[in-house]
Amino acid sequence: MRWMLLLFMSLSLPVLADLDYSLKPRQIAEDTWLLEGSTDNFAKANGGNIVNTAFIVTEPGVVVIDTGPSKRYGEAMRKAIAAITDKPVIQVLLTHHHPDHVLGNQAFTDVPIGALAGTTGLLRQQGDAMAENMYRLVGDWMRGTEVVLPTRTLTPGVQSFGNHDLHLLSLGGHTGADLVILDRKTGVLFAGDLVFYQRALTTPNSPGLAVWLSDIATLQGLPWTLIGPIPERFTGISLSRYELIRSVSHLYPRYERTQMTRVDSTANK
Ligand SMILES: [Zn+2]
Numbered sequence: 392m393r394w395m396l397l398l399f400m401s402l403s404l405p406v407l408a409d410l411d412y413s414l415k416p417r418q419i420a421e422d423t424w425l426l427e428g429s430t431d432n433f434a435k436a437n438g439g440n441i442v443n444t445a446f447i448v449t450e451p452g453v454v455v456i457d458t459g460p461s462k463r464y465g466e467a468m469r470k471a472i473a474a475i476t477d478k479p480v481i482q483v484l485l486t487h488h489h490p491d492h493v494l495g496n497q498a499f500t501d502v503p504i505g506a507l508a509g510t511t512g513l514l515r516q517q518g519d520a521m522a523e524n525m526y527r528l529v530g531d532w533m534r535g536t537e538v539v540l541p542t543r544t545l546t547p548g549v550q551s552f553g554n555h556d557l558h559l560l561s562l563g564g565h566t567g568a569d570l571v572i573l574d575r576k577t578g579v580l581f582a583g584d585l586v587f588y589q590r591a592l593t594t595p596n597s598p599g600l601a602v603w604l605s606d607i608a609t610l611q612g613l614p615w616t617l618i619g620p621i622p623e624r625f626t627g628i629s630l631s632r633y634e635l636i637r638s639v640s641h642l643y644p645r646y647e648r649t650q651m652t653r654v655d656s657t658a659n660k
Pocket residue numbers: 487489565584593
């Protein structure tokens with residue numbers, strides 16, 4: 392009977408857990424933890440958790456990178472952090488204004504929430520509409536969620552938290568205001584949504600693939616050793632880093648040309 396009980400429990404888990412994101416931080420480098428989301432689109436099944444967030448446990452405290460898609464996620468993230476370390480959260484860094492990255496801000500109003508000026512501007516313009524759309528897409532998971540604007544404007548350069556020197560870069564290929572963070576201590580590059588893995592790019596706010604490609608070239612020139620959630624089984628493969636970037640650089644211009652031809656021929660008819 393035990394297996395039947397287990398089966399029953401696993402089938403009924405979402406109800407029993409009352410919309411629990413079940414966040415499980417995974418250590419990807421020294422002091423560095425990743426919360427990996429689904430590669431699906433926003434859906435009631437995933438509560439909008441299609442994002443990878445992260446946190447770095449530095450000497451003075453925890454630096455959080457993106458806060459997730461809802462108040463509930465932000466609160467769950469804080470609990471997940473507290474299960475790893477007793478240190479306080481001291482800073483939030485937002486990579487860009489998209490809803491899955493910023494709507495957990497409500498759970499971090501006691502610490503500085505940093506973003507590029509452009510990100511704050513976009514969130515001010517689009518935040519309420521994006522939140523409304525999220526309510527429509529994932530329903531109850533969003534309960535109580537409101538847009539909280541960043542409280543600190545980030546500028547490019549190096550910001551140090553203990554012995555973690557974080558190199559902040561201001562890029563723009565994905566939304567026009569994209570923060571990229573390179574932790575010089577660990578070599579981990581937090582590329583936000585400038586790099587997608589096993590998922591197509593999302594482009595609604597993008598200023599275009601030319602900008603995006605130039606950002607990719609910038610990323611290629613950085614001395615990173617690990618990028619976001621790429622599984623370890625690939626990182627050991629020779630040239631995987633080079634080939635990943637090269638394939639994106641090759642494939643997207645070709646894709647863009649194909650699309651443009653089609654639009655032209657339709658327009659001429
Ligand atoms: Zn995005």
